[in-house]
Structures are given as C-alpha cells and as structure tokens.
Amino acid sequence: MTVMPRFATGALALILLVGCAPPSPQSPAPLSASAYRSRDDDAVGGQFQVTLTGLSDIAVSVRSVMLDSPGFDTVDPTVREVALGRGTRIDVPTEFGAARCDVAPEPASVQVSTGSDTTVVVPLMSQNDTLNRIHAEECAAKDLADIVTVTMVPGPLPSGPAEPLPAVLTLDRRDGDEPLRLDEIRGSLLYALNSEAVPVTLASGNTSIDIPVTLTTASCEPHVVADAKKPFVFPAWIAVGDGVPVYTRIPVPVSVQRQLVEYQQRSCVR
Template identity: 25%
Template sequence: MLAVVLVVCCGLAAVGFVRLGRGRDVAAAPSSAASSAASVEPALFVDVEKPRYLVAERMVEVIVVNKGASPVRVEQIQLFGRLFKAQPPIAKDTLLQPDERKDLKVGYGRVRCRRQAPTSSEPFVRLRVRASDGNQSRARLALPSPSPTLQRLHDTECGLLALREAVQVRYGPGWTRAGRGYRDARGRLVLRRRASREPIVLTGVGGNVIFTVTAHVDDSPQRPQRDPQRPQRGPQRPQRGLQRPQRVSQRALAILRPGDERLTVPVAVAASRCDAHAVADSKKTFLLPLWLRVGAAEEQYLEVEVTGRGRRLLTDVISDCVAAEQG
C-alpha cells in the first residue's frame, strides 16, 4: 500500500489522506471492473495561501507528501473546480521518497463570474502516480469547499473584471523629469468612464520596490483636471504615496462623479531605492498599484503599467539614481 497526503496550497493548503492500491482509480470517475474500491481516510486541513513567486502566474501550488513506506512517482496533476475553468493536466516526473514533500505547480483557467460558475463541482485535484513496482494509480482528492484561496482568487478577479467594465485606467503620454536633481518623473493618471454611471473613487496610490508614488490632489498647485465643462468640487487633503501595495488613504483622493466622463490626477514617481539588490529583485518595476471603488462596491486593487515616454523617463530615473548611489 502507498499513502499519499495532498496539501493544496496557494502557499499551504488542505487535503485528504488517501491510500492507493495497485492499479486503482481512487475517488475518481467510475473505474474498470478490475479496479476495486479504495479506502479514504478523514481529510486533513491547513491554511491556503498563494506563494509570492507565483503572483504573476495563473498557477497555484500543490504540496505532496508521501506518507507511505515505499517511493511513489507523480506523473500528472490537474486542478478542477467551479470557480475556474480547468486547464489541461500538467506532466510531472517527481519522485517522492517516504515522508518526503514536494511542491508541484498547477495551473487554473479563466475565472467564472456571476452566473458562469456552476453550482456543483467542488474543487479537487487529480493525480496520476506510479508505485515502485511500476503500477499506476489515479487519485481524485477533494479540497475544502469552499476553498479559501480559490475563493479569494475568484473574488479578486471578478471584482477586477467588473472594475475594468466600469472605467478605463491608464497613465497619460505626457511625462517630464522634475524634482531635486531630476530624481523623479511627473505624469498624469487618467480615469475614463465606460459602462458604470456611479461615482468612481480613487482611494489610494502606492509604489513598489523601486518607486514611491505621490498623487498631487486638490491643495497642491497641480490639481486633478476634469473635463473643462465640469467644475472642481470640494477641497481634499493631499496624501503621500507608500512603497509596496499599501493604500495611502481610505478616504477619496479624487472622484470621477456621475456625469463626468474623464478625470486626470497628477502624480510624481520618485526612485526611493536603487541599490543593486532592489533593482535585481524588482519584478514589477513599471506596474504601479492603486485602489479604486465603484459606487458602493468593495474597493479594488489594480496595477497600472507605465508605458511609452513615461517608461523611458522612469528608466532614466533608475539609471541616474544608481549612478548617484555608486558615487
């Protein structure tokens, strides 16, 4: 007998403890007449968290622990569930010795929002494994339902899709170098209304490993620019940007009001770190985070890419900062 414990994670996760017999299809679709039923022990549950290194990929991680007395080789893995369309199985060639743990990546498909998500089909992982004697087995291992990690990924993606249906968010083409020693670049964040007729609120801006972002709102000399026919409304206090995805303020930095079609917000992007380690570690150098809320909906996190002239100027900002650091 072989025993395999699966922990599905987006960091760590949860699963069942399943014993696999020779040539059996465990807890899967109806097996052949030659296959016999398998015993399934109580499920074990732990936390579910998507690893940071997979943040830019449509993948989660499955942690497989061999609790049997003999080696087992994982040859294939696939993720199923109602929140995302299934991706094709991924071939593996992963040998697990007794009590050994391996972390296996697995993809998930397009998100199913609103009525697209079927009401059935609880999430599970399907494995194909080979025992040390050469016999193959297939295992269908149920995940917690609902799975906190998959649910969180689903809700985030659906919220982001709804946001993009409501408003287009981009950085405008006009960028300049500014600041002391020209250590930063100035540009404009542009919000343009699409489908929604509700207020669209910019609640925060943020930076990343390299850059700090400051939105110049209301009290600064550079005020948010609305369409000429739309008057400015109510003063608000300026907020300072923070590094990494952390919200600057829970209050509105700027509002695209009902009836307004466009809003621009001046921003300054400064290089706050340019040491070799930070530059090498930066995975999203030109993706700048911000937070938006449409009407009474929940606040959504969004990363907006700086392109064109803005990207070239920010590249120059980094180069000048590195040169200054090196003396």
C-alpha cells in the same frame, strides 16, 4: 434443449462478477497542496502561493507545479525543482490565467510534475478561501473595466537622480453615472507609487479626473532588480457608488515601461 456445461456457467458468472466489480482505489498522492496569498502576490499580480508538503517516507522529486481549476484559463507551469520527504514543505508561486466567470473555481487541483517523468494530480485546499476570493476579484475587475479605465502618464525625468518622477493618473468613465472612488494605490516591487490626493472621487456628471502621483525607486539591489518578473504591476482599488472597493491593476504600456526603466537606472547610479 441445449444444456450449458457447468464449467461454462461458472466461467460466465465469474466474468459478470469481474465486470461489475468496482474499480480499485487509486493510491493517495504523495503530496498535499494548499493555497494562500501574500502581500507580495498582490504586488506581483496573477499569482498565489501553493504550499506543497511531502507525505511519503520516500522523497518525491518535484519539477513543476500548475493550477488546474475550472474557473481559470490554464497557464504554463511554474518550474521548481526540489525533493520533498515526509513533513517537509515548500511554497511555490503559482500563476493563474484569465478568470472564467461563468463557472466556480473549485474543486481545484495542482498538477505536479515529478522526477520520474510523471504528473501527480494533487487536490488543492484553500486557506481563507483564497481561490474563491481571487476568482471573485478577477471577475469584479472585468466588470469594473466596462465602467472605468485607468491610465498613468509619467512626466519628464527630474533633473536630480534623487527626485521623484511626477506622473498623472487619469480615471475615464466609460459607462454609468455613479460616483467612482479611487480608494488606494500601491507601488510595484521596483517602484513606489504615492499620491496625497488619494482617496479621491470622480463625481456623478463628470467623465474624467486627473490625479497627481509620484514614482520613486523602491530598490536598487541588483538581485531584486534581476529577479523582478513583473516590475510594472501597480494595484489600485476603485469603488462604484456605495459598493466595496474592487481590486484592479493600472495598465503600463511599453512606452511608459521604458520611461520607468530609464528613471530607475538614473536613480540607482547616484
């Protein structure tokens, strides 16, 4: 019978203990992150605000912020360079990608690129259930797009620079026969959108309805115009049958964008 030396037995026991030991806990992130949505986020579309708060006595250099959620496609990070010490905070507009409606959006986190060329993963808390609300709205909008399409066609430019630009908003039924009620429309950061005909209903048995609307310039301030990243996002809310209104966005193709830019340039020269 072979006898194992005592020192070898002790070494083997030590190896087994080390191998079974739990991993050392990771250091907590030097930042906290929470999500909320502002009215401006509704106007811009596709984004929400991430509030970053410093938790370390040593200032953390933030370079960019990106959402990491199972319920949304990944998009490019938002570049924001700032140093955050303990108790200091900043709101960072953060974009989200297309919703993945077969999975929940939480738990979620934000990937924060820091000045040390590293990425810190920070758990994302959600004020007023922000992320779940956005996810539910985006998925409802996908379902709505299978039922109705919305188009906006501007008319000819008005003769006077101070006059509104007339346009026609059209609802076209794609599926079903329930009443479709356009409850509300809103303008973008650069263009006000109004209609005395809204709210209006596309009744059962009808396939389309034309709604007269007007557009006016919301701002001629050079810095507002220059900083407007999404000037052509026009929110709308449509209810199917007795359902609650669903948030969607009025598509604005390139040809219509050009008309709106020309109208704004003429309006702001007066």
